[in-house]
């Protein structure tokens with residue numbers, strides 16, 4: 497299980513180098529997805545939900561029609577980015593609809 501120790505900015509930047517579309521912003525990592533339509537966006541959100549529950553780690557999600565904007569931070573680590581955010585981000589990418 498990934499841990500909840502705050503990561504350094506250098507560690508976050510190094511990880512994000514291999515994670516297309518994810519950006520560091522205000523002690524969070526964020527990514528904006530565009531789905532084909534609302535149905536695909538909602539299905540994506542449901543798939544994210546299963547991983548969030550499995551990890552006991554929950555994203556902030558903002559959906560408008562076919563867009564899903566995701567923000568990840570670890571509340572238990574003082575609202576900083578941890579390995580758990582990177583793990584959830586990688587799982588989200590793995591269940592994202594094809595671009």
Ligand SMILES: C[C@H](O)[C@H](O)[C@H]1CNC2=NC(N)=NC(=O)C2=N1
Nearest residue numbers: 552553554555569570571572573
């Ligand atoms: C007890 C439970 O596992 C914790 O409260 C979890 C729940 N989901 C969480 N989600 C996020 N994003 N950060 C947390 O620190 C967090 N903590």
